[in-house]
Amino acid sequence: xxxADPAIPAPAAEALRERASSQWxxxxxxxxxxxxxxxxxxxxxxxxxxxxxxxxxxxxxxxSFLSIMWMGNAIEYGAVAPxxxxxxxxxxxxxxxxxxxxxxxxSLLAERDENTYxxxxxTTLAPRExxxxxxxxxxxxxxxxxxxxxxxxxxxxxxxxxSWPEVIYVLVLSLLVxxxxxxxxxxxxxLVRSRTWQGLMSLALLVGLFxxxxxxxxxxxxxxxxxxxxIVDLTLDQSGWFWCANGVAVLVAGxxxxxxxxxxxxxxxxxxxxxxxxxxITCFAQIWLVWCGVFGFLLYISTAYPGERWTDLYxxxxxxxxxxxxxxxxxxxxxxxxxxSENEKLSHRVSRSVPTSGPFKVLATPWLPGCGRGFAYTLxxxxxxxxxxxxxxxxxxxESPLQLVVAGFDGTASREGRIVQFALVGCSxxxxxxxxGCLLSRLFGGVNEVRSAHVRVVVLLSVLFAIIVxxxxxxxxxRAFDRYSLLIITVPxxxxxxxxxxxxxxxxxxxxxLFAASxxxxxxxxxxxxxxxxxxxxxxxxxxxxxxxxxxxPGAEDEIDVADGPG
Amino acid sequence: MLVVPPVSQHHSxxxxxxxxxxxxxxxxxxxxxxxxxxTDEFVAAEGLLEEERRPTLELRGLCRYFGKxxxxxxxxxxxxxxxxxxxxGPNGAGKTTTMRILATLxxxxxxxxxxxxxxxxxxPDEVRRILGFMPDSFGKYHNMNVVEYLDFYARAYGFNxxxxxxxxxxVLVFTELRKLADKAITTLSxxxxxxxxxxxxxxxxxxxxxLDEPAAGLDPRARVELRNLVRLLATEMEKTVLISSHILTxxxxxxxSAAIIEAGQxxxxxxxxxxxxxxxxxxxxxxxxxxxxxxLDELESVARWLADQPHCSEVEVEDGVCRFGFSxxxxxxxxxLRRMLELGFEVVEFSGHVESLEDAFMSITEGITQ
Numbered sequence: 001x002x003x004a005d006p007a008i009p010a011p012a013a014e015a016l017r018e019r020a021s022s023q024w025x026x027x028x029x030x031x032x033x034x035x036x037x038x039x040x041x042x043x044x045x046x047x048x049x050x051x052x053x054x055x056x057x058x059x060x061x062x063x064s065f066l067s068i069m070w071m072g073n074a075i076e077y078g079a080v081a082p083x084x085x086x087x088x089x090x091x092x093x094x095x096x097x098x099x100x101x102x103x104x105x106x107s108l109l110a111e112r113d114e115n116t117y118x119x120x121x122x123t124t125l126a127p128r129e130x131x132x133x134x135x136x137x138x139x140x141x142x143x144x145x146x147x148x149x150x151x152x153x154x155x156x157x158x159x160x161x162x163s164w165p166e167v168i169y170v171l172v173l174s175l176l177v178x179x180x181x182x183x184x185x186x187x188x189x190x191l192v193r194s195r196t197w198q199g200l201m202s203l204a205l206l207v208g209l210f211x212x213x214x215x216x217x218x219x220x221x222x223x224x225x226x227x228x229x230x231i232v233d234l235t236l237d238q239s240g241w242f243w244c245a246n247g248v249a250v251l252v253a254g255x256x257x258x259x260x261x262x263x264x265x266x267x268x269x270x271x272x273x274x275x276x277x278x279x280x281i282t283c284f285a286q287i288w289l290v291w292c293g294v295f296g297f298l299l300y301i302s303t304a305y306p307g308e309r310w311t312d313l314y315x316x317x318x319x320x321x322x323x324x325x326x327x328x329x330x331x332x333x334x335x336x337x338x339x340x341s342e343n344e345k346l347s348h349r350v351s352r353s354v355p356t357s358g359p360f361k362v363l364a365t366p367w368l369p370g371c372g373r374g375f376a377y378t379l380x381x382x383x384x385x386x387x388x389x390x391x392x393x394x395x396x397x398x399e400s401p402l403q404l405v406v407a408g409f410d411g412t413a414s415r416e417g418r419i420v421q422f423a424l425v426g427c428s429x430x431x432x433x434x435x436x437g438c439l440l441s442r443l444f445g446g447v448n449e450v451r452s453a454h455v456r457v458v459v460l461l462s463v464l465f466a467i468i469v470x471x472x473x474x475x476x477x478x479r480a481f482d483r484y485s486l487l488i489i490t491v492p493x494x495x496x497x498x499x500x501x502x503x504x505x506x507x508x509x510x511x512x513x514l515f516a517a518s519x520x521x522x523x524x525x526x527x528x529x530x531x532x533x534x535x536x537x538x539x540x541x542x543x544x545x546x547x548x549x550x551x552x553x554p555g556a557e558d559e560i561d562v563a564d565g566p567g
Numbered sequence: 568m569l570v571v572p573p574v575s576q577h578h579s580x581x582x583x584x585x586x587x588x589x590x591x592x593x594x595x596x597x598x599x600x601x602x603x604x605x606t607d608e609f610v611a612a613e614g615l616l617e618e619e620r621r622p623t624l625e626l627r628g629l630c631r632y633f634g635k636x637x638x639x640x641x642x643x644x645x646x647x648x649x650x651x652x653x654x655x656g657p658n659g660a661g662k663t664t665t666m667r668i669l670a671t672l673x674x675x676x677x678x679x680x681x682x683x684x685x686x687x688x689x690x691p692d693e694v695r696r697i698l699g700f701m702p703d704s705f706g707k708y709h710n711m712n713v714v715e716y717l718d719f720y721a722r723a724y725g726f727n728x729x730x731x732x733x734x735x736x737x738v739l740v741f742t743e744l745r746k747l748a749d750k751a752i753t754t755l756s757x758x759x760x761x762x763x764x765x766x767x768x769x770x771x772x773x774x775x776x777x778l779d780e781p782a783a784g785l786d787p788r789a790r791v792e793l794r795n796l797v798r799l800l801a802t803e804m805e806k807t808v809l810i811s812s813h814i815l816t817x818x819x820x821x822x823x824s825a826a827i828i829e830a831g832q833x834x835x836x837x838x839x840x841x842x843x844x845x846x847x848x849x850x851x852x853x854x855x856x857x858x859x860x861x862x863l864d865e866l867e868s869v870a871r872w873l874a875d876q877p878h879c880s881e882v883e884v885e886d887g888v889c890r891f892g893f894s895x896x897x898x899x900x901x902x903x904l905r906r907m908l909e910l911g912f913e914v915v916e917f918s919g920h921v922e923s924l925e926d927a928f929m930s931i932t933e934g935i936t937q
Contacts, residue, residue: 030722030727035723038715038722042708042711116706119705119720122695123720123724124695124723270674271674273691
């Protein structure tokens with residue numbers, strides 16, 4: 001019905017139109033995440049949001065006013081757009097890098113503090129949907145802040161020296177970083193429960209977020225100050241390499257975005273649910289992503305740029321491979337520690353999702369929850385990492401992988417071979433400590449008082465103890481600890497550095513660590529066997545059938561539970 | 568004043584809950600279904616329909632330990648559609664822990680609980696679809712009104728479009744919150760907040776409702792209103808309601824049956840009458856009711872006469888009244904009163920002292936705190 005209809009008075013027509021539009025919005029909102037709808041509704045009435053929005057506008061107005069005053073006539077003929085834009089960006093960046101991510105952190109934390117999370121968690125919303133809803137509401141806030149600043153950027157575009165590609169690039173990059181920061185903050189909010197830890201985490205996050213903010217903004221934008229400025233400088237005359245690097249950065253950031261979401265959802269998932277598989281797959285994919293990227297890069301260079309340029313990149317790989325390997329090892333150690341210290345038994349719920357055919361069961365085992373399977377997963381990651389390092393080194397140094405592996409065991413390995421030896425030593429350390437976690441989990445699995453978190457703390461303390469004791473002895477002036485000797489084999493950094501330098505004890509240390517790793521693995525054979533055995537003997541099809549029948553015939557599950565158990 | 572002492576309540580065993588041994592070993596736990604089966608046989612003998620036989624709520628050897636503290640230890644009971652089951656116990660007895668496990672907010676250390684056949688451990692998603700939980704205290708979202716609050720939970724339970732709007736409307740009508748629909752939830756009174764929380768619990772029309780201290784902090788009127796709502800849920804909507812409260816008179820008025828828990832263990836369970844009977848048995852009394860007689864004079868003569876009458880026992884004179892146990896039927900009480908009047912005793916009061924749930928609670932529990 002038209003509002004111009006003479007039969008309907010104007011206010012009534014207005015009310016009708018409002019109602020129709022409200023109904024349309026109500027219908028449309030069915031398509032959105034419930035958390036998003038709730039948070040948008042709340043935000044629109046929230047004092048904090050209104051104050052932030054007003055401050056953003058006031059800040060932008062002040063920038064406009066002051067910049068016009070300050071530049072005077074220069075605004076007519078000078079290339080002042082980058083300077084003015086930088087000030088607007090400064091105002092926007094504070095909201096993007098500090099306020100919105102910290103609000104995301106507080107948002108999930110407040111659900112727990114204000115006792116609303118319990119009621120939310122017992123709805124049929126999956127943890128993943130809750131996380132997604134929180135992230136989407138952060139994204140909506142970001143878009144609103146962008147919209148608020150958009151007219152000011154449009155004003156800047158009328159000034160001299162304004163470059164749309166640069167500005168769009170910086171804004172898109174900032175948006176991605178902000179979204180990643182929001183995902184990280186949401187994850188952080190699920191990791192802390194007590195007030196003390198919450199306070200410490202808040203402080204750490206604020207420092208981190210301010211760090212991001214300052215990294216992106218401090219410096220003169222026009223002179224390439226801050227990351228944003230530096231990027232703008234780079235954008236102008238970059239070849240395909242620039243965009244290649246961008247692609248890699250986006251992929252890495254994307255993988256961490258997924259990982260953060262997986263961890264957050266896992267923290268919110270019910271105990272009997274599968275908290276592990278998603279994280280395991282993501283971490284495994286990350287390692288492959290990085291090293292396949294390196295491999296592809298080397299392969300491309302070795303064929304496209306033979307000669308001098310190739311030599312430069314060969315040197316670059318030799319310098320970059322050890323830190324990249326070390327980072328990958330830290331990554332595997334972190335996920336390995338968590339995976340290897342999980343509860344041993346598979347819940348009925350997860351048992352029902354186990355593949356039904358034998359070969360698929362074997363393939364799926366390392367990805368399923370449980371300490372034995374977690375240790376198998378860690379070994380798989382380490383084997384993959386070692387294989388990738390060897391393959392990349394083979395391509396980079398033009399040697400056969402076998403030669404490199406043999407050189408890795410040799411005490412007088414070549415400089416190229418030492419990278420492989422370095423990876424081998426690192427993998428041994430990770431295998432030893434993950435294996436320790438797995439052993440402890442099985443040992444204390446039946447004790448009520450001991451939880452996975454306790455096992456993780458014990459393993460971490462063991463690592464710290466093994467590192468601190470040699471350093472303490474060194475500080476007491478014991479000469480045996482002055483230089484590297486096998487007495488400090490428990491310190492990974494020193495040993496790995498020694499191996500990379502090709503020190504006197506490199507070969508012995510490698511052999512000893514490899515032996516220790518093999519021993520720990522051998523001790524964990526029962527755990528591995530139990531982990532695989534549980535999956536292989538699980539009749540998921542039958543469990544699913546019983547589960548479906550349970551509702552119709554209560555008591556039927558008793559027979560299954562007693563006779564077969566979940567496995 | 569003539570007060571007829573309470574007779575056995577109308578509900579049958581199907582509306583009651585299975586009895587629970589206070590000390591159950593692991594072996595006993597394994598054989599626990601036998602006791603349940605006895606109830607089922609009784610139910611079958613009563614000729615009830617198959618659907619009615621199925622418990623909507625069933626706890627089997629439920630345990631929850633926090634380190635060495637046995638917050639809940641080997642708890643077993645069942646509840647059926649249309650039943651209001653009171654869950655009674657002193658502070659720290661394990662009521663809230665049990666309820667949180669049922670609501671899938673916590674996991675048991677051992678044992679399991681089933682809601683309409685679904686395990687709270689293995690099928691929490693299914694349980695959440697059919698269970699509504701009202702905690703003793705609940706957080707309120709800021710910047711949100713009553714309709715938005717209910718609308719959010721309807722969405723969170725997967726309701727869309729007309730179904731969602733209908734669910735919100737239905738709850739607003741049931742809880743009589745229609746007139747407060749646009750009011751901010753943080754400004755609601757305690758009574759209205761409890762109504763809202765009950766509404767939220769009902770938004771997805773659950774089969775089983777767990778209400779933890781719903782009447783706490785409410786004024787008498789709000790308590791009566793809430794009591795009526797809960798009663799309606801069971802009688803009109805055939806929902807199973809597990810309700811805990813410290814106000815035992817309230818529970819006595821709305822519950823068909825009860826389970827008394829102390830130090831994490833079930834001490835008594837059954838219909839309200841069964842629990843009262845259990846208290847009398849514990850006191851070594853065989854009578855079904857305690858009657859009080861007040862006469863103008865000759866109180867001692869009345870006491871002597873009563874002591875010689877059949878079904879009368881434990882006669883005592885105290886505070887100007889004669890109190891005695893009576894183990895006969897209501898008709899027997901009527902007969903007794905008639906004969907007293909015929910003998911010329913000047914009776915001015917003949918009443919039953921109804922042993923309340925509170926009496927039973929005080930008698931059964933020992934005040935153990937963990």
